[in-house]
Amino acid sequence: MTEPANQPYSIEHWLGWVTRYPAAVLVACLIVAALSGLAAVKLLGVNSDPLAMLDEDLEFRQTDERLRAQFPNLDNNLLAVIEAPTPEQAVLAARRVQRELAELSDVVHAVNWPAGSEFFARNGLLFLSVDELDQLGERLTAAQPLLGRMADQTHAGALFELLAQIAGQGQALPPGFDVERLHSQIARAIEAALAGSPGILSWQQLLGNEDGAAEPAREILLIEPVLDHRRVLAARSVMNEMHALRTRLELEQGPVRLRFTGSTALRYEEMRSVIEGAGLTGLLALIVVTVVMLAGLRSLALSLIALASLALGLVITTGFAAVAIGRVNLISVSFVVLYIGLGVNYAVHYLLRYREIAQQEPAGRIAAIRSTIGAGRFLFYPLALSAVTTALGFFAFVPTAFSGIAELGLIAGVAMMVTLLLSYTALPAMLALVRPRVAGAGPTRQAGWRRLLELPLRHQRLVIGLGALLVIASLFALPGLRFDSDPLNVRDPLSESVVTIRTLLSEGEAGYRNIQVLLDADAETEVLRQRLAALPTVARAMSLASFVPDQQDEKLLMIEDLGWLLGPEVVHADWRTDPVSAESLANSVAALSEALDSSADGASTDLRQSLAQLRQALAEGGAEQAAARVNQALTAGMRPTLGRLSNGLQVNQPITMQDLPDWLVKQWRGLGGSQLIQVFPAVNVLDFERQAEFAEQVQSVAGGRATGGPVIQLEAGRAITAAFRQALLWAIIGIALVLLITLRQPLAAVKVMAPLALGGLLTLAAMTWFGISFNFANVVALPLLLGVAVDNGIHLVARHRSGLLPDGNVLKTATARAIVVGAMITAGGFGNLAFSPHSGTASLGMILALGLGLMVLATLIFLPAMLGRRD
Amino acid sequence: MNIFGSLKSLLVTLVLVQCVHAQSENESGPGPEQVVERLEQTLINIMRSPDDFEGRFETIEPVIKQSMAIERMGRYLFGRDWRSIEDSDRERFTETFLDLSAATYAGQFDEYNGEQFEAVETQRQSEDRALVRRRLITGSGKKIAFDYLMTRSDTGWKIVTIITDGVSDLAIKRTQYRRILADNGFDAVIARIRESIESQRSD
Secondary structure, three states, X not given: OOOOOOOOXXXXXXXXXXXXXXXXXXXXXXXXXXXXXXXXXXXXXXXXXXXXXXXXXXXXXXHHHHHHHHOHHHHOOEEEEEEEOOHHHHHHHHHHHHHHHHHOOOOEEEEEOHHHOHHHHHHHHHHOOHHHHHHHHHHHHHOHHHHHHHHHOOOHXXXXXXXXXXXXXXXXXXXXXXXXXXXXXXXXXXXXXHHOOOOXXXXXXXXXXXXXXOOOEEEEEEEEEOOOOOOOOOOHHHHHHHHHHHHHOOOOOOOOEEEEEOHHHHHHHHHHHHHHHXXXXXXXXXXXXXXHHHHHHOOHHHHHXXXXXXXXXXXXXXXXXXXXXXXXXXXXXXXXXXXXXXXXXXXXXHHHHHHHHHOOOOOOHHHHHHHHHHHHHHHHHHHHHHHHHHHHHHHOOOXXXXXXXXXXXXXXXXXXXXXXXXXXXXXXXXXXXHOOOOOOOOOOOOHHXXXXXXXXXXXXXXXXXXXXXXXXXXXXXXXXXXEEOOHHHHOOOOOHHHHHHHHHHHOOOOHHHOEEEEEOOOOOHHHHHXXXXXXXXXXXXXXXXXXXXXOHHHHHHHHHHHHHHHOHHHHHOOOOOOOOOHHHHHHHHHHHHHHHHHOOOOOOHHHHHHHHHHHHHHHOOOHHHHHHHHHHHHHOOHHHHHHHHHHHHOOOXXXXXXXXXXXXXXXHEOOOOOEEEEEEEOOOOOOHHXXXXXXXXHHHHHHHHEXXXXXXXXXXXXXXXXXXXXXXXXXXXXXXXXHHHHHOOHHHHHHHHHHHHHXXXXXXXHHHHHOOOEXXXXXXXXHHHHHHHHHHHHHHHHHHHHOOOHHHOHHHOHHHHHHHHHHHHHHHHHHHHHHOOOHHXXXXXXXXXXXXXXXXXXXXHHHHHHHXXXX | OOHHHHHHHHHHHHHHHHHHHHHHHXXXXXXXXXXXXXXXXXXXXXXXXXXXXXXXXXXXXXXHHHHEOHHHHHHHHHHHHHHHOOHHHHHHHHHHHHHHHHHHHHHHOOOOOOOEEEEEEEEEEEOOEEEEEEEEEOOOOOEEEEEEEEEEEOOEEEEEEEEEOXXXXXXHHXXXXXXXXXXXXXXXXXXXXXXXXXXXXXX
């Protein structure tokens, strides 16, 4: 047995001491674990802000911090998005939701409905362009006879009588008004009302010449939520109340829907998915690990010992995280699964070696203790080396600007040390206490397997040549790799907040992907705003001054003229539905039916049919209810649309800066007086490349004063890519150094690293083939994999050097078996992350499992081929 | 010089100026109701008179010219396009449209069946804007609402729009005229107005 010269005899002494006082050692470990557990419960917090995962000293983070300080409402907002088949239903629902939200002062600071605000209701027409205002005027003038008549009598009877007159005279409506369309829409509304469905006639669609079947109408309310930052899910009570409100108002399913998004909802749902994911994947990992372990160790007692030491390590590591960092973030929380996958390896190696020795000894106390000490002595060197290299893989991220992963690196790196420590305290102590008996017979393999295991040694050159070919082939795939820094893409794609914000973004309705340019209180905004607005990727750039419309004198004159044309009845009407009795409605229906029948053209058959239905309903029992329902369906849509219009027609003063309401000013003037320019993208921001172009152009004009989603993603992407390169370099250098020092032969170090390089390249190639991009969460994978997988090479080289090889083949040893079992456990543990609803975590799991599999496979095939047979 | 003395004289001047203003307001001819009443009385008169179309036309035309702001109606009828219409064309329009208004009344109010107008209310909406609400009661007792939107110009109160049972005649004409203007030009509008006059005459 040619063991390395530095094999410390003190380890044997130490293990002798541990096995002599196993109870004391275990109690000591338990006390440490209990204290750690206490610290974790008391001290550990969660930081769910993805941006906080990047170094605070980066310029864009400082601008962002200033923005958040000046405009706290920009940051923690909650959007209530109401969608309905018609604009009127959306407005009516929004009004109800706004009222209800105002009652929930426990969880809602303020509710804002900009589109429904008094300011915009009154001055809305001034915000139209002169051309738009002219077109609106034209449409309203064309509809004047209808509006003028119904302003006074807002009920279905008046509508039918007017239609009857039009049909009779043939000319009372000007040519701009499409009577056919009016007829068919009224017919539809009558039928819907008689069938009991909630649809209403949309006057906006009627007047706007819009098609009724167009996209759903939408209203957006801005909610300032009350957040409880002492809790992991700061928005939990808000979100619970919101969901309860939605149920109460019956806005969950039906045609009118209420959905929530905005940063608060996005963050809440992301955090929940991460926590659920951590729970689910942790449990799955535990199950997989247990099953693989039972199969590999073939002993319940040994498996339980491994699990117990795993649990101890997990608790102690969590305690460390609580004391040293104080919080976990979206990425570092996945250390739980990483730990289960990695930590158990040490125990498996130890216990398999224990088994191997114990099988050759007679059963009994002495034998168990001798096997424990023997296994520990034999494994100390490779295990310590593994712990150091894996920790290096983790620690490589600590010096980077990506503090989210730096924290994970610190926690997981220390976790490796904890595991090593436990493997030489709690683990041998438990072995000494329990003294598990192992089955006498060693594992038997099929003859086919044995022949397979000979392949790398029999065809050394061929195998090595194949490896070189694979390296070259995978190099070609590398240019296809992408880094995707869109935080939406790492979140659960099916969650409500993500679906909703995507809809809003794709229709250009949300300012969620705006760039904010933060300017000092005395800065000249207008020149900069115009330069920004002129950029090709910019749709528009707005400042507070943009809320003072241009050409107001001309618009006011046009509005005044419109008032003269439409008449005072229309301008001052309240547009509330007036009641109508079944009897008088029946009379109007009869008049209209008659007029339609006697008119020359045979058109409007659908209106005739629905009128016939209505006549029948008005003749039967429940006639009053039918009349009220039809009346409602035809006229309830007037108030939201025409009421607003009437309101707008009464404007007679131009807007000045002093007239802007506080809630609006607050959105554009910071607490310290700083000014904001909001830059709206003209490109599809869901396309990462387009968004980056947008951010770069704005930065070229506004420099470091620009912040907001696109800028942050661009800069964060750069920071993280840099962090990744840096970490990868550190990991390679660190691991190479450790290998050089320990293996003492540069060639041996190269032989251990070569299969890792091949496995890594194949992983990257596989990522491009499967279309997986790097993102915030999974970028940690590669340096980490290097640290994890290098262990296997070290184990194989150590075993190879020991000379204890059946048939001179290192693949036929317990070491190789432990590598396979360990890799299956680790990959199984990592792989479970793929089931996390959080897409980022899931992709991390996939890359880790795939990468580890490829690296281990490469090590098992190519390293023996390079090492050769030893006799 | 005594400062208080000069201040006092200044105040006196100001008060005097205000009095003159107030007086001129009171003395500015007939109020909006009177203008409307005069038009309506003329309408009743032509209905009762045995005149033919031309006779009725001659009677009503000067009253319309006096009581209606035809030039102003042009602005409402053509909207933004009014500004780009040349002065000579504007005059042509004003004359022709006056004829149309007179012809419409002469054509529609051709026989008397006991109709009478009555006042509903008058709203002074601002210094130069008023709404006079009236009602026409037909011989059969049917009531038709007539709302006169009025403006005050240098020459006194004038009617800008008449809204009959909620329907604005100006709004209907505007949609027609602007369409013709956009498609065929101003001359076509004038031709169209002349056509309407002829059809009133031949009815």
